[in-house]
Amino acid sequence: MARKTVKRSPSAGAAKAKGEDAPAQGQGRPARRRLSPDERRSQIVAAAKALFxxxxxxxxxxxxxxxxxxxxxxxxxxxxxxxxxxxFVIIEDFFGDLLEALSSAIASEVEPLRKLRAGMRAYIEYGLSRPEAYRLVFMTPMSGLVRAGVAVPRTAEATLQPSKGALAFNVLDGAVREVVNRGMTRHSSTDLLAEAIWAAGHGIVSLLITHNEFPWTDPAKVIDLQIDLLFRGLLHEGCPMRTGMF
Known part of the structure; x- marks a missing residue:
């Protein structure tokens, strides 16, 4: 009597060894859909972000x-x-959305100083809306700044192939440059002013994230006052906008 040959399906262990989804076992159980490379990458990034x-x-x-x-x-x-x-993927996603938020906020204003103020407000609101991602990008020992190109936005290499982080910083840099060119500021160094404004924005975001249990009188008013104080110091005393804007 001839032996009947049984065709065996790949085992779950074999599929797993290849990094594939294991086939479903048993009657009536739907087979698991194999993820595309892009879907798998997104799944890995989401899991890593949560674990980080x-x-x-x-x-x-x-x-x-x-x-x-x-x-x-x-x-x-x-x-x-x-x-x-x-x-790096997490960082680039973060900066890509930040770039959109900054660009949209600045585009809604015409006057240079109001553009800069709107950009700073957008940065703060964006950071506070994504506290965990903000921690990963700006507040961890393995900082994403250099990897995202933010630490070196002015080098020739970064100019040829700018990262989203560098592009986001350049939105701020451009808004600062416009105000400086109008002769409104105490200092004429665009680089120095952009860094100081960013430092102030980062300071208030990180403070509100790490001390969210503090009984703030009103976080929105604290933010507005902080921006007011910064801009009063930014503008030279003869600038009419120094008293007329706030």
Whole structure:
């Protein structure tokens, strides 16, 4: 009597070793849809972002991210070289949305000083709306600033292929330059003023994020007053906008 040959489907273990989704077992159970490379990358980034926020970047390994997603450690390296590469994607996404927020805020104003003020307000509101992402980008030991190109926005290399971080900073830089060119400011160094304004915005965002339990009188009023005080110091005393704007 001839032996009947049974065709076996790939085992779940074999599929997992290749970094694939395991086929469903049992009668009536729908097969799991295999994710596209883009979908898998998005899944990895989302899992890593949550783990980075909860445990800290240094405490999260590629193995842990892979386990969270449900794939093998070997499979995750098919999509990202290391966790720094995943962090870079998170950073670029953050700065891409920030760029849109800044550009939209500045475009809504005509007068240069109001443009700058609107941009600063947009930066603060955006940071406060994404506290965990803001922590990862600006408030972790493995800072994303250099990787995102923000620390070197004025080099020839960054100019040829600017990152989203550099482009976002350039929106602020451009608004500051316009105010300086109108002769409104005490200082004529655009670079210095842009950095000082960014430092002030970052300071209030990080303070409100890390001390959100503090009984603030009114966070919105604190933000407005902080911006007012900054701009009063920014403008020279003879500038009519110094008293007329606020």
């Amino acid at each position: 926020s909860e445990e800290g970047i240094d405490q999260v390994s590629m193995r842990k991210i892979a386990r969270e997603v449900g794939i093998t450690q070997a499979a995750i390296y098919q999509h990202f070289e290391n966790k720094e590469a995943i962090l």
